[in-house]
Amino acid sequence: MMPRPKWGLLPDPEPQERSYSIVSVDDHLTEPPGVFVDRFPSRLRDRAPHVITTPDGSEAWLYRDRLYRDNGMSVVAGRPQSEWTMDPLNFDEMRRAAWDVHARVADMDVDGIWASLCFPSGAWGFTGRVLSMNNDEEVGLAAIRAWNSWMLEAWHGAYPERFVPMQLPWLKDPKLAGEEVRRNSDLGFKSVSFLESPHLLKLPPITDRRHWEPFFIACEETETVISIHCGASGFVLQGSPGAGLNVQTSLFPATSFCAAVDWVWAGIPALYPNLKIALSEGGIGWVPMAINRLDYVLEHSGAGGKPWGFDLKPSEVLRRNFYFCMIDDPGTLDHREMIGIDHIMFETDFPHADSTWPHSQQLLRKRLSGIPEHEAVMIAGGNAARLFRHPVPTGSTWPALERQ
DSSP states (O other), X not given: OOOOOOOOOOOOOOOOOOOSOEEEEEEEOXXXXXXXXXXXXXXXXXXXXXXXXXXXXXXXXXXXXXEEOOOGXXXXXXXXXXXXXXXXXXXXXXXXXXXXXXXXXXXXXXXXXXXXXXXXXXXXXXXXXXXXXXXXXXXXXHHHHHHHHHXXXXXXXXXXXXXXXXXXXXXXXXHHHHHHHHHHHHHTOOEEEEOSOXXXXXXXXXXXXXXXXXXXXXXXXXXXXXXXXXXXXXXXXXXXXXXXXXXXXXXXXHHHHHHHHHHHHHTHHHHOTTOXXXXXXXXXXXXXXXXXXXXXXXXXXXXXXXXXXXXXXXXXXXXXXXXXXXXXXXXTGGGHHHHOGGGEEEOOOTXXXXXXXXXXXXXXXXXXXXXXXXXXXXXXXXXXXXXXXXXXXXXXXXXXXXXX
C-alpha cells in the first residue's frame, strides 16, 4: 500500500486593506467530526454519519455502509498550487478554517469579509441530497435536522453577525419541507439550499407546481431565500468525454443559465411574486443574454410551448425574483443596470480552487473602481445584507455599508 503523500500549507497571509464590507453569498465548509452523532436521537445514533480512518490512513464519513469524501480541490485555500489535488484530504491536511469556525472567522478577517453564507461540503451535496435521499427516511430526516441544528448552534451560533444561517431542505415531502422551513425560520434561518433540477434525483420536476407548492409558499411567507448552488442536483454541464475539470468549471455559468430559464418558464417566480431565489457560482455574464433571449422567445418560438399567461414578461420575473452572484465578471459590470444593480452580489467561494481569498478586497477595488461608490458598496455586501436580512457592521472599521 502506497503511503499517503505529505501535503503542506503556506504561511498565513497578511491582513488585507479593507475598502468594502463584503458579504459573501457562496462559501463552503467541511463538517467537523461529531456534527451528526452528537445531534442524532439516541435510538438512531448507531446509524448517524461518522468519521472513520481507513486502512490507508485517509479519513472518510461512513453513512449507510458507504464511504463519503469531498475532493481535495474543495479545500485548497492556503495550500501551494503545485500541491492541489483531487484526492481527498484529512482534516489536518486542510487549512483549519475549512472546518473550524474560529479559524474561519480569523481567515475572514484577513480578507475583510464581514459575513458569509456557507454551503455544506461536496461529500453531502450542496443541498445535503446525500443525507436526505435515504431509503430510511427516519435516518435521513434525522441527518438533515442534525446538520441544521449544528449550523445554527455551533457555526452561526458561535459568531451570529458573521454568518448567514442557511438550512438544508427535506426533499422527499414538500409538505414536511414547508413545515421545516417555517420552524427553522422561527429559529433564525434566513435561507434554504435547494435543487436547481429535482428531476435529476427522480423527484417531481420543477414544472410540477402542485407538488412543490407547500415548500414555495413556506419560503415566500417566511422570506426564506432559496439559495441554489450550481450542481446542487449532482450534475453540471460537461464537455466532451475525457475533458478535464477546467471544461466543467468553465461551464458553471451555463448551468445557472439553464436553471434560471427552466424556473422562469415553469412559472415559479411568476406564481410566487415575493419568492427570492439566489443563484451561486454561476456568475452574472449570462444574465443579459437570458433577458434578451426570454423576451425574444416569448414573441417568436414561445408560441410553440405552454402559454405564458402572466402579466409580467419572463425577463421581468427573472429580474424581480432572482439574485445573481459574481466571483469575477469584469466584462459584464457595464451591463449592471440591465441586470439590476440591487440584484448583483459577490462571493469568495472559500476554500475552493476558484476562491478569491485572501485577495477579495484587492479584486473588488480593481473591478469596482470605475462605478459609483454607492453601487460598489451594494454589490460588495449591501445587496446581500438586505436580501438575507443580515445585520450590517457598525463602527469606523466598516464604514461603507453605514453610508447607504
